[in-house]
Ligand SMILES: Nc1ncnc2c1ncn2[C@@H]1O[C@H](COP(=O)(O)OP(=O)(O)O)[C@@H](O)[C@H]1O
Protein backbone atom coordinates (compact mmCIF):
# COMPACT_ATOMS: atom_id res chain seq x y z
CA UNK A 367 0.00 0.00 0.00
CA UNK A 368 1.30 3.39 -0.89
CA UNK A 369 0.48 7.03 -0.08
CA UNK A 370 1.66 9.52 -2.67
CA UNK A 371 2.38 13.22 -2.34
CA UNK A 372 1.95 14.72 -5.78
CA UNK A 373 3.80 17.98 -6.05
CA UNK A 374 2.21 19.85 -8.88
CA UNK A 375 4.18 22.39 -10.87
CA UNK A 376 2.75 25.75 -11.87
CA UNK A 377 3.65 29.40 -11.99
CA UNK A 378 2.00 30.22 -8.73
CA UNK A 379 1.83 28.55 -5.43
CA UNK A 380 -1.41 26.64 -5.13
CA UNK A 381 -3.20 26.20 -1.82
CA UNK A 382 -1.67 23.28 -0.03
CA UNK A 383 -4.14 20.62 0.79
CA UNK A 384 -3.25 18.27 3.52
CA UNK A 385 -4.79 15.30 1.84
CA UNK A 386 -2.53 13.07 -0.16
CA UNK A 387 -1.76 15.89 -2.57
CA UNK A 388 0.65 18.66 -1.81
CA UNK A 389 1.32 21.43 -4.31
CA UNK A 390 4.58 23.19 -4.67
CA UNK A 391 6.17 25.92 -6.74
CA UNK A 392 7.57 25.40 -10.18
CA UNK A 393 11.19 25.30 -9.13
CA UNK A 394 11.24 22.63 -6.53
CA UNK A 395 14.78 22.62 -5.26
CA UNK A 396 14.52 25.58 -2.87
CA UNK A 397 11.29 24.10 -1.65
CA UNK A 398 12.38 20.62 -0.77
CA UNK A 399 12.74 21.61 2.83
CA UNK A 400 9.36 23.29 2.61
CA UNK A 401 7.67 20.20 1.24
CA UNK A 402 9.39 18.08 3.83
CA UNK A 403 8.22 20.40 6.53
CA UNK A 404 4.64 20.31 5.26
CA UNK A 405 4.89 16.58 5.19
CA UNK A 406 6.18 16.58 8.75
CA UNK A 407 3.55 19.00 9.93
CA UNK A 408 0.91 16.83 8.26
CA UNK A 409 2.26 13.96 10.28
CA UNK A 410 3.99 12.24 7.39
CA UNK A 411 7.11 11.26 9.26
CA UNK A 412 9.47 8.85 7.59
CA UNK A 413 11.67 6.41 9.42
CA UNK A 414 14.52 8.85 9.61
CA UNK A 415 14.70 8.68 5.80
CA UNK A 416 14.56 11.71 3.58
CA UNK A 417 11.47 11.90 1.47
CA UNK A 418 12.54 11.10 -2.06
CA UNK A 419 11.34 13.15 -4.99
CA UNK A 420 11.11 12.20 -8.62
CA UNK A 421 10.84 14.73 -11.39
CA UNK A 422 8.45 14.08 -14.31
CA UNK A 423 8.46 17.08 -16.64
CA UNK A 424 7.22 20.04 -14.65
CA UNK A 425 5.80 17.69 -12.03
CA UNK A 426 7.59 16.30 -9.11
CA UNK A 427 6.37 13.20 -7.38
CA UNK A 428 7.20 12.12 -3.91
CA UNK A 429 6.16 8.69 -2.79
CA UNK A 430 5.79 7.74 0.80
CA UNK A 431 5.33 4.05 1.47
CA UNK A 432 3.28 3.31 4.48
CA UNK A 433 5.99 0.98 5.58
CA UNK A 434 8.17 4.10 5.86
CA UNK A 435 5.67 6.11 7.75
CA UNK A 436 5.59 6.11 11.49
CA UNK A 437 2.25 7.74 11.93
CA UNK A 438 -0.08 5.61 9.83
CA UNK A 439 -3.19 7.09 11.33
CA UNK A 440 -2.38 10.58 10.14
CA UNK A 441 -1.82 9.43 6.58
CA UNK A 442 -5.07 7.55 6.60
CA UNK A 443 -7.04 10.41 8.05
CA UNK A 444 -5.45 12.94 5.66
CA UNK A 445 -6.21 10.74 2.69
CA UNK A 446 -9.83 10.61 3.69
CA UNK A 447 -10.26 14.07 2.16
CA UNK A 448 -9.59 16.49 4.99
CA UNK A 449 -8.56 19.74 3.34
CA UNK A 450 -6.75 22.33 5.42
CA UNK A 451 -5.84 25.58 3.75
CA UNK A 452 -2.50 27.22 4.40
CA UNK A 453 -1.31 30.78 4.00
CA UNK A 454 -1.45 32.45 0.61
CA UNK A 455 0.48 35.65 1.25
CA UNK A 456 2.51 37.61 3.72
CA UNK A 457 1.53 41.20 4.44
CA UNK A 458 4.15 43.48 5.97
CA UNK A 459 3.05 46.73 7.57
CA UNK A 460 5.76 49.32 8.21
CA UNK A 461 6.02 51.75 11.11
CA UNK A 462 3.95 54.38 9.33
CA UNK A 463 1.10 51.88 8.86
CA UNK A 464 0.88 50.99 12.57
CA UNK A 465 1.82 54.34 14.08
CA UNK A 466 -1.30 54.69 16.28
CA UNK A 467 -4.41 52.86 17.50
CA UNK A 468 -6.36 54.42 14.66
CA UNK A 469 -3.88 53.10 12.11
CA UNK A 470 -3.91 49.64 13.69
CA UNK A 471 -7.70 49.57 13.42
CA UNK A 472 -7.45 50.46 9.73
CA UNK A 473 -4.84 47.75 9.17
CA UNK A 474 -7.05 45.19 10.92
CA UNK A 475 -9.94 46.23 8.66
CA UNK A 476 -7.69 45.96 5.66
CA UNK A 477 -6.73 42.40 6.62
CA UNK A 478 -10.39 41.53 7.12
CA UNK A 479 -11.35 43.10 3.79
CA UNK A 480 -9.46 40.36 1.94
CA UNK A 481 -11.31 37.30 3.26
CA UNK A 482 -9.96 35.20 0.41
CA UNK A 483 -6.38 35.87 1.54
CA UNK A 484 -4.98 33.74 4.32
CA UNK A 485 -2.18 36.06 5.31
CA UNK A 486 0.72 35.98 7.68
CA UNK A 487 1.39 39.43 9.08
CA UNK A 488 4.78 41.05 9.69
CA UNK A 489 4.84 44.29 11.66
CA UNK A 490 7.45 46.95 12.29
CA UNK A 491 7.67 49.03 15.44
CA UNK A 492 5.03 51.76 15.83
CA UNK A 493 5.87 55.00 13.98
CA UNK A 494 9.31 56.31 14.89
CA UNK A 495 9.77 54.00 17.90
CA UNK A 496 13.06 52.54 16.61
CA UNK A 497 14.63 56.01 16.29
CA UNK A 498 13.37 56.94 19.75
CA UNK A 499 14.76 53.75 21.30
CA UNK A 500 18.16 54.45 19.76
CA UNK A 501 18.09 58.01 21.03
CA UNK A 502 17.04 56.84 24.50
CA UNK A 503 19.96 54.40 24.52
CA UNK A 504 22.40 57.13 23.54
CA UNK A 505 21.08 59.46 26.23
CA UNK A 506 21.27 56.67 28.82
CA UNK A 507 25.01 56.35 28.27
CA UNK A 508 25.61 59.76 29.81
CA UNK A 509 22.55 60.55 31.93
CA UNK A 510 23.33 58.60 35.12
CA UNK A 511 21.39 55.56 36.40
CA UNK A 512 18.99 57.56 38.57
CA UNK A 513 17.80 59.62 35.59
CA UNK A 514 17.33 56.75 33.13
CA UNK A 515 13.56 56.46 33.58
CA UNK A 516 13.20 60.21 33.01
CA UNK A 517 14.62 60.05 29.48
CA UNK A 518 12.10 61.89 27.35
CA UNK A 519 12.06 59.23 24.60
CA UNK A 520 11.40 56.46 27.14
CA UNK A 521 8.42 58.39 28.47
CA UNK A 522 7.15 58.94 24.94
CA UNK A 523 7.44 55.24 24.04
CA UNK A 524 5.71 54.18 27.24
CA UNK A 525 2.89 56.63 26.77
CA UNK A 526 2.41 55.75 23.08
CA UNK A 527 2.16 52.00 23.72
CA UNK A 528 -0.07 52.26 26.80
CA UNK A 529 -2.35 54.75 25.08
CA UNK A 530 -2.58 52.52 22.01
CA UNK A 531 -3.42 49.47 24.16
CA UNK A 532 -6.11 51.49 25.98
CA UNK A 533 -7.62 52.85 22.78
CA UNK A 534 -7.76 49.37 21.27
CA UNK A 535 -9.37 47.96 24.40
CA UNK A 536 -6.43 45.65 24.98
CA UNK A 537 -5.15 44.80 28.45
CA UNK A 538 -2.05 46.84 29.34
CA UNK A 539 -0.51 43.72 30.87
CA UNK A 540 0.23 42.52 27.32
CA UNK A 541 3.21 44.91 27.21
CA UNK A 542 3.77 45.73 30.90
CA UNK A 543 6.73 43.35 31.27
CA UNK A 544 8.39 44.73 28.16
CA UNK A 545 8.06 48.31 29.38
CA UNK A 546 9.54 47.36 32.79
CA UNK A 547 12.36 45.47 31.16
CA UNK A 548 13.05 48.36 28.81
CA UNK A 549 13.41 50.74 31.76
CA UNK A 550 15.75 48.27 33.45
CA UNK A 551 17.80 48.03 30.29
CA UNK A 552 18.19 51.80 30.06
CA UNK A 553 19.30 51.84 33.70
CA UNK A 554 21.82 49.12 32.91
CA UNK A 555 23.17 51.14 29.98
CA UNK A 556 23.36 54.20 32.24
CA UNK A 557 25.28 52.23 34.87
CA UNK A 558 27.70 50.75 32.35
CA UNK A 559 28.00 54.08 30.49
CA UNK A 560 28.25 51.98 27.37
CA UNK A 561 25.95 51.01 24.50
CA UNK A 562 27.41 48.10 22.54
CA UNK A 563 26.03 47.03 19.16
CA UNK A 564 24.65 43.90 20.77
CA UNK A 565 22.81 45.93 23.43
CA UNK A 566 21.61 48.33 20.76
CA UNK A 567 19.91 45.47 18.91
CA UNK A 568 18.33 44.16 22.07
CA UNK A 569 17.16 47.69 22.88
CA UNK A 570 15.44 48.31 19.51
CA UNK A 571 13.82 44.86 19.55
CA UNK A 572 11.35 46.15 22.14
CA UNK A 573 9.63 48.21 19.44
CA UNK A 574 8.60 45.23 17.28
CA UNK A 575 7.96 43.00 20.31
CA UNK A 576 5.42 45.49 21.65
CA UNK A 577 3.68 46.48 18.40
CA UNK A 578 3.03 42.83 17.48
CA UNK A 579 1.71 41.97 20.95
CA UNK A 580 -0.72 44.88 20.93
CA UNK A 581 -1.91 44.16 17.40
CA UNK A 582 -2.37 40.40 17.93
CA UNK A 583 -4.33 41.09 21.12
CA UNK A 584 -6.51 43.56 19.26
CA UNK A 585 -7.24 41.10 16.44
CA UNK A 586 -8.23 38.47 19.01
CA UNK A 587 -10.45 41.00 20.77
CA UNK A 588 -12.38 41.69 17.55
CA UNK A 589 -12.76 37.98 16.84
CA UNK A 590 -9.94 37.43 14.36
CA UNK A 591 -7.85 34.65 15.80
CA UNK A 592 -4.21 35.68 15.83
CA UNK A 593 -0.97 34.48 17.41
CA UNK A 594 2.04 36.68 18.16
CA UNK A 595 5.58 35.50 17.33
CA UNK A 596 8.98 36.95 18.15
CA UNK A 597 11.08 36.19 15.05
CA UNK A 598 14.09 35.29 17.21
CA UNK A 599 12.05 32.51 18.81
CA UNK A 600 10.78 30.87 15.63
CA UNK A 601 13.93 30.19 13.66
CA UNK A 602 15.14 33.48 12.18
CA UNK A 603 18.80 32.53 12.43
CA UNK A 604 21.30 35.20 11.43
CA UNK A 605 24.98 36.03 11.41
CA UNK A 606 26.23 37.73 14.56
CA UNK A 607 26.72 41.06 12.79
CA UNK A 608 24.75 43.11 15.26
CA UNK A 609 22.76 46.00 13.69
CA UNK A 610 23.23 44.57 10.20
CA UNK A 611 22.83 40.79 10.42
CA UNK A 612 22.29 38.48 7.43
CA UNK A 613 19.66 35.76 7.37
CA UNK A 614 21.19 32.26 7.27
CA UNK A 615 19.84 29.41 5.11
CA UNK A 616 18.73 27.40 8.16
CA UNK A 617 16.04 30.03 8.71
CA UNK A 618 13.83 28.83 5.86
CA UNK A 619 13.06 25.29 7.01
CA UNK A 620 12.93 26.31 10.66
CA UNK A 621 10.42 29.11 10.09
CA UNK A 622 8.27 26.99 7.77
CA UNK A 623 8.21 24.15 10.25
CA UNK A 624 7.19 26.31 13.16
CA UNK A 625 4.53 28.39 11.39
CA UNK A 626 2.96 25.48 9.51
CA UNK A 627 3.12 23.22 12.54
CA UNK A 628 1.30 25.73 14.72
CA UNK A 629 -1.26 26.38 12.01
CA UNK A 630 -2.01 22.69 11.69
CA UNK A 631 -2.51 22.17 15.37
CA UNK A 632 -4.43 25.40 16.00
CA UNK A 633 -5.05 27.77 13.05
CA UNK A 634 -4.53 31.48 13.86
CA UNK A 635 -3.12 34.40 11.85
CA UNK A 636 0.58 34.71 12.72
CA UNK A 637 1.70 38.22 13.72
CA UNK A 638 5.48 38.17 13.42
CA UNK A 639 8.00 40.80 14.55
CA UNK A 640 9.82 42.28 11.58
CA UNK A 641 13.50 43.32 11.63
CA UNK A 642 14.67 40.82 14.28
CA UNK A 643 16.64 37.59 14.36
CA UNK A 644 18.83 35.49 16.57
CA UNK A 645 22.60 35.32 16.12
CA UNK A 646 23.64 31.73 15.42
CA UNK A 647 26.67 31.81 17.73
CA UNK A 648 25.69 34.40 20.31
CA UNK A 649 22.01 33.35 20.50
CA UNK A 650 21.39 37.06 21.17
CA UNK A 651 18.78 39.21 19.43
CA UNK A 652 20.09 40.69 16.18
CA UNK A 653 18.58 43.18 13.72
CA UNK A 654 18.61 43.06 9.93
CA UNK A 655 19.57 46.70 9.29
CA UNK A 656 17.22 49.67 9.21
CA UNK A 657 14.01 48.91 7.36
CA UNK A 658 14.70 45.19 7.85
CA UNK A 659 11.04 44.17 8.25
CA UNK A 660 10.79 44.05 4.45
CA UNK A 661 13.43 41.33 4.56
CA UNK A 662 11.53 39.47 7.28
CA UNK A 663 8.49 39.44 4.99
CA UNK A 664 10.32 38.20 1.90
CA UNK A 665 12.10 35.54 4.00
CA UNK A 666 8.76 34.21 5.20
CA UNK A 667 7.46 34.38 1.63
CA UNK A 668 10.30 32.18 0.42
CA UNK A 669 10.20 29.86 3.43
CA UNK A 670 6.53 29.05 2.81
CA UNK A 671 6.56 29.34 -0.98
CA UNK A 672 3.73 31.86 -0.84
CA UNK A 673 1.76 33.20 -3.78
CA UNK A 674 2.62 36.84 -3.05
CA UNK A 675 4.55 39.09 -0.68
CA UNK A 676 2.87 42.40 0.10
CA UNK A 677 4.71 45.32 1.69
CA UNK A 678 2.34 48.02 2.86
CA UNK A 679 3.80 51.54 3.12
CA UNK A 680 2.60 55.13 3.32
CA UNK A 681 3.10 55.82 -0.40
CA UNK A 682 1.32 54.52 -3.53
CA UNK A 683 4.15 52.09 -4.32
CA UNK A 684 7.70 52.60 -5.49
CA UNK A 685 7.78 56.11 -6.94
CA UNK A 686 9.69 57.70 -9.80
CA UNK A 687 11.83 59.48 -7.19
CA UNK A 688 11.90 60.20 -3.47
CA UNK A 689 8.69 62.20 -2.77
CA UNK A 690 10.63 64.21 -0.18
CA UNK A 691 12.75 65.59 -3.03
CA UNK A 692 9.94 66.05 -5.53
CA UNK A 693 6.38 65.78 -4.27
CA UNK A 694 5.00 65.09 -7.75
CA UNK A 695 6.78 61.70 -7.98
CA UNK A 696 4.53 59.08 -9.60
CA UNK A 697 4.06 55.38 -8.75
CA UNK A 698 5.95 52.91 -10.92
CA UNK A 699 3.48 50.12 -11.81
CA UNK A 700 5.99 47.35 -12.60
CA UNK A 701 9.56 46.60 -11.65
CA UNK A 702 11.86 43.61 -11.93
CA UNK A 703 13.61 42.18 -8.86
CA UNK A 704 16.87 43.52 -10.31
CA UNK A 705 15.53 47.04 -10.69
CA UNK A 706 14.03 47.01 -7.20
CA UNK A 707 17.25 45.67 -5.69
CA UNK A 708 19.37 48.36 -7.38
CA UNK A 709 16.90 51.03 -6.40
CA UNK A 710 16.97 49.92 -2.77
CA UNK A 711 20.72 49.46 -2.71
CA UNK A 712 21.33 52.92 -4.13
CA UNK A 713 19.31 54.57 -1.44
CA UNK A 714 15.54 54.49 -2.10
CA UNK A 715 14.33 54.18 1.46
CA UNK A 716 11.14 52.47 0.34
CA UNK A 717 12.67 48.93 0.30
CA UNK A 718 15.36 47.23 2.36
CA UNK A 719 18.43 46.61 0.14
CA UNK A 720 18.57 42.85 0.83
CA UNK A 721 14.83 42.25 0.74
CA UNK A 722 14.61 41.28 -2.93
CA UNK A 723 17.00 38.34 -2.55
CA UNK A 724 14.59 35.79 -1.01
CA UNK A 725 11.77 36.92 -3.31
CA UNK A 726 13.99 36.49 -6.36
CA UNK A 727 15.26 33.10 -5.17
CA UNK A 728 11.73 31.87 -4.53
CA UNK A 729 10.36 33.68 -7.62
CA UNK A 730 7.60 35.19 -5.53
CA UNK A 731 6.01 38.45 -6.70
CA UNK A 732 6.32 41.40 -4.32
CA UNK A 733 3.59 44.03 -4.27
CA UNK A 734 4.27 47.43 -2.70
CA UNK A 735 0.98 48.96 -1.55
CA UNK A 736 -0.24 52.01 0.35
CA UNK A 737 -2.03 51.23 3.61
CA UNK A 738 -3.45 54.79 3.57
CA UNK A 739 -4.83 54.23 0.06
CA UNK A 740 -5.45 50.48 -0.42
CA UNK A 741 -7.31 51.04 -3.70
CA UNK A 742 -4.17 52.28 -5.43
CA UNK A 743 -2.69 49.45 -7.53
CA UNK A 744 0.83 49.90 -6.10
CA UNK A 745 3.96 48.43 -7.65
CA UNK A 746 4.31 44.82 -8.71
CA UNK A 747 7.85 43.45 -8.62
CA UNK A 748 8.51 40.25 -10.58
CA UNK A 749 11.39 38.41 -12.25
CA UNK A 750 10.66 39.77 -15.73
CA UNK A 751 8.60 42.54 -17.23
CA UNK A 752 8.04 43.97 -20.67
CA UNK A 753 11.00 46.30 -21.16
CA UNK A 754 10.28 47.10 -24.82
CA UNK A 755 8.84 50.54 -24.01
CA UNK A 756 10.77 51.16 -20.80
CA UNK A 757 13.37 53.91 -20.67
CA UNK A 758 13.77 55.30 -17.17
CA UNK A 759 11.92 53.78 -14.21
CA UNK A 760 13.09 55.75 -11.21
CA UNK A 761 15.75 58.21 -10.07
CA UNK A 762 17.48 57.52 -6.76
CA UNK A 763 19.71 59.74 -4.69
CA UNK A 764 22.29 58.58 -2.16
CA UNK A 765 23.76 61.50 -0.26
CA UNK A 766 26.95 62.06 1.65
CA UNK A 767 29.14 59.47 -0.02
CA UNK A 768 32.90 59.67 -0.12
CA UNK A 769 34.71 59.40 -3.42
CA UNK A 770 38.33 58.36 -3.89
CA UNK A 771 40.43 59.05 -6.98
CA UNK A 772 43.31 56.59 -6.95
CA UNK A 773 46.09 56.89 -9.54
CA UNK A 774 48.77 54.20 -9.71
CA UNK A 775 52.37 55.19 -9.08
CA UNK A 776 53.12 52.34 -11.52
CA UNK A 777 54.91 50.33 -8.89
CA UNK A 778 52.63 47.42 -9.86
CA UNK A 779 51.28 46.08 -13.17
CA UNK A 780 47.67 46.93 -13.96
CA UNK A 781 46.09 43.75 -12.61
CA UNK A 782 48.35 43.85 -9.56
CA UNK A 783 47.26 47.43 -8.95
CA UNK A 784 43.52 46.70 -8.99
CA UNK A 785 43.96 43.59 -6.87
CA UNK A 786 45.99 45.50 -4.30
CA UNK A 787 43.47 48.35 -4.09
CA UNK A 788 40.58 45.96 -3.44
CA UNK A 789 42.65 43.91 -1.00
CA UNK A 790 43.11 47.08 1.07
CA UNK A 791 39.36 47.61 1.23
CA UNK A 792 38.85 43.97 2.11
CA UNK A 793 41.38 44.18 4.94
CA UNK A 794 39.70 47.28 6.31
CA UNK A 795 36.23 45.73 5.96
CA UNK A 796 34.90 48.62 3.89
CA UNK A 797 32.44 48.09 1.03
CA UNK A 798 32.65 50.12 -2.11
CA UNK A 799 29.73 50.66 -4.44
CA UNK A 800 30.32 52.66 -7.60
CA UNK A 801 33.60 51.97 -9.38
CA UNK A 802 35.11 53.34 -12.61
CA UNK A 803 38.55 52.31 -13.85
CA UNK A 804 41.10 53.13 -16.50
CA UNK A 805 44.40 51.32 -16.98
CA UNK A 806 46.24 53.17 -14.23
CA UNK A 807 43.55 54.91 -12.26
CA UNK A 808 40.45 54.10 -10.35
CA UNK A 809 37.61 56.16 -8.93
CA UNK A 810 35.26 54.66 -6.40
CA UNK A 811 32.72 55.60 -3.78
CA UNK A 812 32.46 54.19 -0.28
CA UNK A 813 29.13 52.81 0.80
CA UNK A 814 27.86 54.73 3.82
CA UNK A 815 24.94 52.35 4.46
CA UNK A 816 27.37 49.54 5.25
CA UNK A 817 28.88 51.81 7.85
CA UNK A 818 25.55 52.44 9.53
CA UNK A 819 26.79 50.72 12.67
CA UNK A 820 30.14 52.45 12.85
CA UNK A 821 30.71 56.01 11.80
CA UNK A 822 33.19 56.41 9.01
CA UNK A 823 35.18 58.83 11.06
CA UNK A 824 37.97 60.94 9.67
CA UNK A 825 40.53 58.74 11.38
CA UNK A 826 39.28 55.71 9.48
CA UNK A 827 39.32 57.56 6.17
CA UNK A 828 42.84 58.76 6.86
CA UNK A 829 43.82 55.17 7.45
CA UNK A 830 42.37 54.11 4.06
CA UNK A 831 44.27 56.88 2.33
CA UNK A 832 47.48 56.02 4.18
CA UNK A 833 47.27 52.40 3.02
CA UNK A 834 46.44 53.32 -0.57
CA UNK A 835 49.24 55.87 -0.74
CA UNK A 836 51.73 53.01 -0.53
CA UNK A 837 50.88 52.20 -4.16
CA UNK A 838 49.05 55.23 -5.54
CA UNK A 839 48.39 58.94 -5.45
CA UNK A 840 45.06 59.37 -3.71
CA UNK A 841 42.53 62.20 -3.69
CA UNK A 842 39.74 62.01 -1.12
CA UNK A 843 36.55 63.83 -2.08
CA UNK A 844 33.81 64.05 0.52
CA UNK A 845 30.22 65.38 0.42
CA UNK A 846 29.39 63.75 -2.88
CA UNK A 847 26.06 62.22 -3.99
CA UNK A 848 25.27 59.29 -6.25
CA UNK A 849 22.37 59.86 -8.62
CA UNK A 850 21.26 56.46 -9.91
CA UNK A 851 19.17 56.23 -13.04
CA UNK A 852 17.28 52.94 -12.81
CA UNK A 853 15.76 51.69 -16.03
CA UNK A 854 16.44 50.06 -19.33
CA UNK A 855 20.17 50.43 -19.83
CA UNK A 856 19.74 48.91 -23.30
CA UNK A 857 18.74 52.49 -24.08
CA UNK A 858 21.69 54.04 -22.32
CA UNK A 859 22.54 56.44 -25.17
CA UNK A 860 19.10 58.01 -24.97
CA UNK A 861 19.19 58.14 -21.16
CA UNK A 862 22.66 59.67 -21.11
CA UNK A 863 21.91 62.16 -23.86
CA UNK A 864 18.95 63.53 -21.91
CA UNK A 865 20.67 63.31 -18.54
CA UNK A 866 23.78 65.17 -19.69
CA UNK A 867 21.64 67.83 -21.28
CA UNK A 868 20.08 68.37 -17.83
CA UNK A 869 23.47 68.48 -16.08
CA UNK A 870 24.84 70.87 -18.66
CA UNK A 871 21.92 73.29 -18.52
CA UNK A 872 22.10 73.26 -14.71
CA UNK A 873 25.84 73.99 -14.78
CA UNK A 874 26.65 70.74 -12.99
CA UNK A 875 29.82 68.80 -13.68
CA UNK A 876 29.48 65.02 -13.40
CA UNK A 877 32.56 63.72 -11.57
CA UNK A 878 32.24 60.02 -12.24
CA UNK A 879 29.93 57.71 -14.15
CA UNK A 880 29.39 53.98 -13.99
CA UNK A 881 27.00 51.52 -15.62
CA UNK A 882 26.25 48.52 -13.41
CA UNK A 883 26.62 44.98 -14.75
CA UNK A 884 22.99 44.37 -13.80
CA UNK A 885 22.11 46.52 -16.84
CA UNK A 886 19.44 48.41 -14.99
CA UNK A 887 21.45 51.21 -13.43
CA UNK A 888 23.63 54.13 -14.47
CA UNK A 889 25.26 55.96 -11.55
CA UNK A 890 26.54 59.52 -11.73
CA UNK A 891 28.48 61.33 -9.00
CA UNK A 892 27.92 65.03 -8.32
CA UNK A 893 28.46 67.39 -5.38
CA UNK A 894 26.02 66.97 -2.49
CA UNK A 895 24.82 70.56 -2.75
CA UNK A 896 23.88 70.16 -6.45
CA UNK A 897 22.21 66.77 -6.19
CA UNK A 898 18.60 67.52 -5.27
CA UNK A 899 18.29 70.22 -7.90
CA UNK A 900 19.59 67.70 -10.47
CA UNK A 901 17.11 65.02 -9.39
CA UNK A 902 14.22 67.45 -9.76
CA UNK A 903 15.40 68.59 -13.18
CA UNK A 904 15.99 64.99 -14.34
CA UNK A 905 12.57 63.98 -13.05
CA UNK A 906 10.94 66.77 -14.93
CA UNK A 907 12.67 65.84 -18.20
CA UNK A 908 12.14 62.07 -17.94
CA UNK A 909 8.70 61.90 -16.35
CA UNK A 910 6.84 65.18 -16.61
CA UNK A 911 7.42 66.76 -19.99
CA UNK A 912 6.26 65.14 -23.18
CA UNK A 913 9.73 65.43 -24.58
CA UNK A 914 10.55 61.81 -23.76
CA UNK A 915 7.58 60.59 -25.76
CA UNK A 916 9.15 62.25 -28.82
CA UNK A 917 12.42 60.50 -28.13
CA UNK A 918 10.86 57.10 -27.57
CA UNK A 919 8.64 56.96 -30.64
N1 LIG B 1 11.50 56.00 -4.78
C1 LIG B 1 10.73 56.01 -3.69
N2 LIG B 1 9.48 55.50 -3.76
C2 LIG B 1 8.68 55.50 -2.69
N3 LIG B 1 9.03 55.97 -1.48
C3 LIG B 1 10.26 56.48 -1.33
C4 LIG B 1 11.16 56.52 -2.43
N4 LIG B 1 12.32 57.07 -1.98
C5 LIG B 1 12.15 57.35 -0.69
N5 LIG B 1 10.91 57.01 -0.28
C6 LIG B 1 10.38 57.17 1.10
O1 LIG B 1 10.18 55.88 1.66
C7 LIG B 1 9.09 55.95 2.56
C8 LIG B 1 8.51 54.57 2.75
O2 LIG B 1 9.47 53.71 3.30
P1 LIG B 1 9.50 53.41 4.86
O3 LIG B 1 9.58 54.67 5.65
O4 LIG B 1 10.54 52.38 5.12
O5 LIG B 1 8.06 52.81 5.02
P2 LIG B 1 7.52 51.90 6.18
O6 LIG B 1 8.09 52.44 7.47
O7 LIG B 1 6.06 52.11 6.08
O8 LIG B 1 7.95 50.53 5.83
C9 LIG B 1 8.13 56.89 1.90
O9 LIG B 1 7.32 57.54 2.85
C10 LIG B 1 9.03 57.86 1.16
O10 LIG B 1 9.18 59.05 1.89
Ligand SMILES: N[C@@H](CC(=O)OP(=O)(O)O)C(=O)O
Nearest residue numbers: 460461490496656657658659
Ligand atom coordinates in the same frame (compact mmCIF):
# COMPACT_ATOMS: atom_id res chain seq x y z
N1 LIG C 1 11.55 49.36 12.94
C1 LIG C 1 12.71 49.10 12.14
C2 LIG C 1 12.42 48.06 11.07
C3 LIG C 1 11.59 48.47 9.91
O1 LIG C 1 11.54 47.78 8.93
O2 LIG C 1 10.88 49.60 10.00
P1 LIG C 1 9.96 50.22 8.80
O3 LIG C 1 9.16 49.10 8.19
O4 LIG C 1 9.09 51.22 9.49
O5 LIG C 1 10.88 50.86 7.78
C4 LIG C 1 13.29 50.38 11.58
O6 LIG C 1 12.76 51.44 11.85
O7 LIG C 1 14.29 50.32 10.89
